[in-house]
Amino acid sequence: MTTVLAAPTAAPSPGASRTAAPVVTGIGVAAPNGLGTEAWWSAVLRGRSGIRPVSRFDASGYPVKLAGEVPGFVDAEHVSSRLMPQTDRVTRLSLAAAKEALDDAGADPAQLPEHAAGVVTANSFGGFEFGQQELQALWSKGGQHVSAYQSFAWFYAVNSGQISIKHGLRGASGVLVSEQAGGLDAMAHARRQIRKGAELVVTGGIDSALCPWGWAAYLAGGGLTDGEDPARAYLPFAEDASGHVAGEGGALLVLEGAEEARRRGARVHGVLAGHAATFDADGASRLGAAAELALADAGVHPDEIDVVFADAAGERGADRAEAEALAALFGPYGVPVTAPKSMTGRLAAGGAALDVAAALLTLRDQLIPPTTGTELPAEEYRLDLVTGAPAPATGLPLRTALVLARGRGGFNSAVVIRAADA
Amino acid sequence: MRRVVITGIGVVAPGRPGTKEFWSLLTDGRTATRAITLFDASGFRSRIAAEADFDPQESGLTAEQAGRLDRAAQFAVVSAREALADSGLAGSYDATRTGVTLGSALGCTTGLDAQYGVVSEQGTRTLVDHTKAVPHLYDYFVPSSMAAEVARTVGAQGPVALVSTGCTSGLDAVGHAVDLVREGSADVMVTGAAEAPITPITAACFDAIRATSTRNDEPETASRPFDRTRNGFVLGEGSAVLVIEEYEHARARGAHLYAEISGFASRSNAYHMTGLRPDGIEMAAAITAALAEAELEPGDIDYVNAHGSGTKQNDKHETEAFKRSLGQRAYEVPVSSIKSMIGHSLGAIGALEVAACALAIEHDTVPPTANLHEPDPACDLDYTPLTARRQRTDAVLTVGSGFGGFQSAMILTSPPLKADR
Numbered sequence: 001m002t003t004v005l006a007a008p009t010a011a012p013s014p015g016a017s018r019t020a021a022p023v024v025t026g027i028g029v030a031a032p033n034g035l036g037t038e039a040w041w042s043a044v045l046r047g048r049s050g051i052r053p054v055s056r057f058d059a060s061g062y063p064v065k066l067a068g069e070v071p072g073f074v075d076a077e078h079v080s081s082r083l084m085p086q087t088d089r090v091t092r093l094s095l096a097a098a099k100e101a102l103d104d105a106g107a108d109p110a111q112l113p114e115h116a117a118g119v120v121t122a123n124s125f126g127g128f129e130f131g132q133q134e135l136q137a138l139w140s141k142g143g144q145h146v147s148a149y150q151s152f153a154w155f156y157a158v159n160s161g162q163i164s165i166k167h168g169l170r171g172a173s174g175v176l177v178s179e180q181a182g183g184l185d186a187m188a189h190a191r192r193q194i195r196k197g198a199e200l201v202v203t204g205g206i207d208s209a210l211c212p213w214g215w216a217a218y219l220a221g222g223g224l225t226d227g228e229d230p231a232r233a234y235l236p237f238a239e240d241a242s243g244h245v246a247g248e249g250g251a252l253l254v255l256e257g258a259e260e261a262r263r264r265g266a267r268v269h270g271v272l273a274g275h276a277a278t279f280d281a282d283g284a285s286r287l288g289a290a291a292e293l294a295l296a297d298a299g300v301h302p303d304e305i306d307v308v309f310a311d312a313a314g315e316r317g318a319d320r321a322e323a324e325a326l327a328a329l330f331g332p333y334g335v336p337v338t339a340p341k342s343m344t345g346r347l348a349a350g351g352a353a354l355d356v357a358a359a360l361l362t363l364r365d366q367l368i369p370p371t372t373g374t375e376l377p378a379e380e381y382r383l384d385l386v387t388g389a390p391a392p393a394t395g396l397p398l399r400t401a402l403v404l405a406r407g408r409g410g411f412n413s414a415v416v417i418r419a420a421d422a
Numbered sequence: 423m424r425r426v427v428i429t430g431i432g433v434v435a436p437g438r439p440g441t442k443e444f445w446s447l448l449t450d451g452r453t454a455t456r457a458i459t460l461f462d463a464s465g466f467r468s469r470i471a472a473e474a475d476f477d478p479q480e481s482g483l484t485a486e487q488a489g490r491l492d493r494a495a496q497f498a499v500v501s502a503r504e505a506l507a508d509s510g511l512a513g514s515y516d517a518t519r520t521g522v523t524l525g526s527a528l529g530c531t532t533g534l535d536a537q538y539g540v541v542s543e544q545g546t547r548t549l550v551d552h553t554k555a556v557p558h559l560y561d562y563f564v565p566s567s568m569a570a571e572v573a574r575t576v577g578a579q580g581p582v583a584l585v586s587t588g589c590t591s592g593l594d595a596v597g598h599a600v601d602l603v604r605e606g607s608a609d610v611m612v613t614g615a616a617e618a619p620i621t622p623i624t625a626a627c628f629d630a631i632r633a634t635s636t637r638n639d640e641p642e643t644a645s646r647p648f649d650r651t652r653n654g655f656v657l658g659e660g661s662a663v664l665v666i667e668e669y670e671h672a673r674a675r676g677a678h679l680y681a682e683i684s685g686f687a688s689r690s691n692a693y694h695m696t697g698l699r700p701d702g703i704e705m706a707a708a709i710t711a712a713l714a715e716a717e718l719e720p721g722d723i724d725y726v727n728a729h730g731s732g733t734k735q736n737d738k739h740e741t742e743a744f745k746r747s748l749g750q751r752a753y754e755v756p757v758s759s760i761k762s763m764i765g766h767s768l769g770a771i772g773a774l775e776v777a778a779c780a781l782a783i784e785h786d787t788v789p790p791t792a793n794l795h796e797p798d799p800a801c802d803l804d805y806t807p808l809t810a811r812r813q814r815t816d817a818v819l820t821v822g823s824g825f826g827g828f829q830s831a832m833i834l835t836s837p838p839l840k841a842d843r
Contacts, residue, residue, distance in 0.1 A: 124564045135538040139545025143626035150627035152695040156586035161826025164690045173690045177566040177584040216552035221560025277581035409570030
């Protein structure tokens with residue numbers, strides 16, 4: 001692992017007119033430890049976890065019994081009765097988060113030029129619970145019992161499609177799947193649309209598959225802890241880490257061209273300053289390379305990174321690989337690292353999107369949220385892991401954050417977030 | 423501005439696998455639609471599909487891969503290998519500057535459908551028995567596993583992702599790859615799409631919305647885009663994967679250049695998850711934006727590869743979009759739908775259509791719309807009925823339209839060197 005910052009070879013200016021990094025003007029959250037941005041963020045700062053015994057189905061017969069479930073989500077408060085029979089929970093969570101983000105941004109897409117606003121989401125499972133219901137109908141009763149809504153309610157594009165319809169977002173849109181890396185890849189793709197001329201893009205990721213069929217897939221995938229104490233099950237970077245907890249939810253953001261946001265006097269949460277993605281084709285981790293390339297893309301030196309939101313697999317081998325990448329880039333104990341996903345579980349496409357929301361609010365409040373559960377990281381990792389209470393800035397203000405994510409199968413993605421005035 | 427060229431093509435299409443077989447089927451105007459053999463379709467409203475005659479081991483996959491990979495992922499790996507070999511790149515590229523974007527609307531739906539039957543014990547329990555699942559069920563669950571498999575196949579270490587925008591997935595995946603090369607995130611992208619949707623669950627949901635053709639007694643002529651008698655699309659399957667490169671990178675190694683991808687744009691209709699606005703305004707907007715990116719005028723377009731699914735609604739929508747975006751040129755330029763021959767493979771078709779467009783430029787030949795005998799008065803353009811046309815083909819427009827409201831358009835042009843030939 002080299003620590004030399006290599007600029008991407010022959011990196012040209014982006015394809016179209018705009019080079020100023022786009023800004024985040026709105027945040028919407030649906031997380032296991034809080035529905036809505038402020039409820040979630042206050043839970044995060046208090047170290048309150050949303051991991052608990054599965055309540056959405058009877059998990060007593062399965063070897064894993066904990067999950068991060070979004071609490072208190074009343075579907076009818078977020079989705080019209082007409083949409084109810086044609087949407088999975090993941091789409092309802094997405095519609096709620098998209099509305100919160102647009103409201104937070106104070107943006108009215110209808111006021112924008114035609115085709116200037118779009119939606120780019122990441123997703124990993126589609127509407128899986130809806131899919132189980134229809135597969136059950138198919139297998140138990142036959143094809144003629146499958147709902148017409150199955151044609152779109154379960155597929156991976158459903159959230160982008162429904163958000164687009166709900167808010168009249170008629171610009172360039174997209175859907176990316178790269179498991180946990182997806183939330184960051186979607187934001188990078190949204191940035192790409194803004195560079196190509198879009199003014200506003202709703203972006204991020206939400207996932208939910210807390211149904212027996214989803215559980216069977218999670219269990220086959222491995223990596224889940226069978227710990228039954230919610231406070232001690234998912235322990236990123238701990239000596240006794242035993243795997244992760246699966247959860248649902250995530251975050252959607254409103255990303256806008258810097259100039260458009262300034263012109264309409266929008267409050268800016270932060271700047272999406274850099275991104276890179278890499279792939280582990282031969283088994284060796286390229287997470288560090290993604291981080292380096294993202295820093296280069298942002299024009300930021302490692303010394304300028306004030307906090308890292310880690311991928312935090314909660315599994316010894318993967319934790320070690322991440323810790324080594326961080327030590328190579330920042331030096332041992334070189335930067336505060338945190339993983340508030342210890343309070344939500346891993347949310348697939350929603351996980352890193354939620355970490356970006358956390359990074360933005362960390363820069364706003366000048367408080368780094370803690371990693372819960374883990375009391376001390378394994379010594380060999382040489383990590384400055386924030387645990388216990390939130391860590392205030394020491395010395396200079398917190399201005400720049402790095403968010404890392406790894407998707408199962410070899411995907412790595414990294415994003416650099418800067419404070420609005422940095 | 424970095425320019426992007428296609429230097430390799432790999433195809434698994436309905437009929438026999440391979441790019442040559444694909445192009446010969448299209449230019450002969452033959453059809454690969456037939457009665458479904460992949461599952462027992464009796465009891466379904468539509469019982470026809472365009473199936474690939476695909477044997478994993480004959481296509482070079484190991485028994486392990488054939489057992490582990492979903493049928494769509496198998497198509498993708500085989501296509502990627504053909505494309506890489508065709509490009510002549512093997513062993514001579516920087517893996518860290520090489521990425522993969524693969525499109526798929528439904529991911530590993532064949533595997534998921536079959537596995538649900540297993541873990542639910544034929545639908546007798548909803549608290550499914552996870553111990554009966556295959557060990558790789560998670561890979562079916564999250565379809566980025568398909569892109570990962572292709573990335574491992576070609577050794578890509580740059581950006582890798584699956585693009586899943588319904589029936590525009592294939593076009594959008596290639597468009598995404600073009601963006602990555604242009605912006606400098608990669609020099610080489612292995613990109614395309616794969617879909618294997620001919621399963622009971624997919625057939626059932628298209629039955630339920632009456633989107634698929636019920637011409638069960640005449641499967642060979644069932645896919646009838648732009649024909650007055652069309653009554654829905656015919657489900658297809660397959661994969662196309664391209665190797666695309668930054669132009670100087672390709673030129674420096676003396677690569678064969680099929681075509682340049684010179685423009686791409688997408689828009690959303692924000693209208694309905696499955697319905698289309700009759701005015702085609704968003705597809706037209708995507709076409710106009712793609713033309714602008716390519717710095718071309720409607721009059722420059724030599725061939726339009728239509729979405730042409732053969733539903734009543736689509737073909738009218740699209741005809742309106744062509745008129746709105748291309749003006750008078752819409753009435754002059756040959757248009758065709760290869761779905762008339764290979765059906766509609768949902769997320770894969772956009773990539774198959776890009777491959778067909780690159781081959782149209784390569785061979786100066788426009789593939790026809792098969793089965794078009796009785797033109798629909800509402801579809802009053804030149805849809806190249808029945809027979810392929812030899813004609814100079816330097817600039818091609820291909821479009822896609824998908825559930826979720828996605829509308830995409832791409833412009834392919836002759837490679838810079840063809841102009842000299």
